[in-house]
Amino acid sequence: MQWFTNINTIAFMLRGVDILAVLGLIYIMLSLSNDRRTLLMVRGIIFLAIFSVVSDRLGLRLLNFILDKLLIGAAVALAVILQPELRRFLERLGRGDLLSLLQPTASWRSPVETDSVIEEINDAVIELSQNRTGALIIIETGEPIDDRDFSVPGVRLNALLSKELLHTIFQTTTLLHDGAVLVREDRILAAGVILPISEKAASREIGTRHRAAMGITDRVRNCFCIVVSEETGSIAIAESGILDRPITSSRLREILETKLGNYRPTPLRRTVPTFNWQWLSSSFKNMVSRKSSEKK
Numbered sequence: 564m565q566w567f568t569n570i571n572t573i574a575f576m577l578r579g580v581d582i583l584a585v586l587g588l589i590y591i592m593l594s595l596s597n598d599r600r601t602l603l604m605v606r607g608i609i610f611l612a613i614f615s616v617v618s619d620r621l622g623l624r625l626l627n628f629i630l631d632k633l634l635i636g637a638a639v640a641l642a643v644i645l646q647p648e649l650r651r652f653l654e655r656l657g658r659g660d661l662l663s664l665l666q667p668t669a670s671w672r673s674p675v676e677t678d679s680v681i682e683e684i685n686d687a688v689i690e691l692s693q694n695r696t697g698a699l700i701i702i703e704t705g706e707p708i709d710d711r712d713f714s715v716p717g718v719r720l721n722a723l724l725s726k727e728l729l730h731t732i733f734q735t736t737t738l739l740h741d742g743a744v745l746v747r748e749d750r751i752l753a754a755g756v757i758l759p760i761s762e763k764a765a766s767r768e769i770g771t772r773h774r775a776a777m778g779i780t781d782r783v784r785n786c787f788c789i790v791v792s793e794e795t796g797s798i799a800i801a802e803s804g805i806l807d808r809p810i811t812s813s814r815l816r817e818i819l820e821t822k823l824g825n826y827r828p829t830p831l832r833r834t835v836p837t838f839n840w841q842w843l844s845s846s847f848k849n850m851v852s853r854k855s856s857e858k859k
């Protein structure tokens with residue numbers, strides 16, 4: 564009898580280990596990327612897998628067959644999308660660096676000299692406006708914008724932001740003046756970025772530079788755009804797909820201070836919560852002891 568109880572406990576523990584291993588695998592998958600869309604895909608695949616298991620258990624053969632095929636397709640697509648992350652994962656696995664696999668990929672924002680960023684952007688925009696130099700600047704206010712949100716991601720610069728550099732980029736004699744400049748924290752990440760054009764009826768009367776500012780801020784919420792018109796020298800701000808123009812230089816500073824002033828170096832939103840292993844192991848122990856006392 565004692566032997567039988569032991570076998571049962573071992574089987575129960577193995578099932579627990581099995582569930583833990585699957586949870587660990589899901590956790591590692593979610594840790595591989597901080598990209599929101601990839602995480603949504605991983606979540607979608609997990610749901611598919613759950614539905615597939617449920618349909619199998621319920622004996623829904625046709626549904627299970629379709630879900631299985633879908634799952635294979637989705638897994639292949641995910642492997643292609645996550646190719647660099649998977650390579651890194653396999654490298655770490657090969658090195659035996661197992662502990663680091665359990666750490667979520669935490670990228671931390673570098674300290675931002677907010678005041679100087681505001682100052683540099685403000686001065687550059689006013690100067691561009693006075694010289695009637697057309698400009699389009701997209702500024703991130705939260706999580707990094709995915710390159711796939713741009714029509715063309717442009718040329719990567721990753722240079723420290725300065726009014727001189729902004730000014731130089733938008734001179735019509737430079738190769739990079741066409742398109743938008745992307746600002747992330749205190750850096751000019753890229754230039755010559757082509758943004759999606761807004762298709763809103765209200766935007767039809769407006770030129771393409773302004774429509775591009777409306778288009779990207781409509782699609783991506785964690786950013787705003789500053790537009791300087793080449794024709795009139797007027798300054799406009801686009802946010803959530805809405806254009807505010809013309810705005811005065813004092814209003815520009817106000818907006819920059821509101822949008823970037825409170826923007827302190829914060830960690831990137833951790834899409835993967837830190838796992839409470841202690842809680843999990845104590846719950847598991849309690850469960851096992853409860854189960855064995857029930858058997859007695």
Ligand SMILES: Nc1ncnc2c1ncn2[C@@H]1O[C@H](COP(=O)(O)OP(=O)(O)OP(=O)(O)O)[C@@H](O)[C@H]1O
Binds near residue numbers: 698742770773791792
């Ligand atoms: N989709 C886009 N993404 C980024 N920049 C763009 C895009 N479309 C146009 N531009 C920029 O806008 C410039 C053309 O501006 P256009 O005259 O058509 O617009 P506008 O809104 O009337 O601006 P302006 O008042 O400066 O003339 C292009 O040379 C290019 O630099």
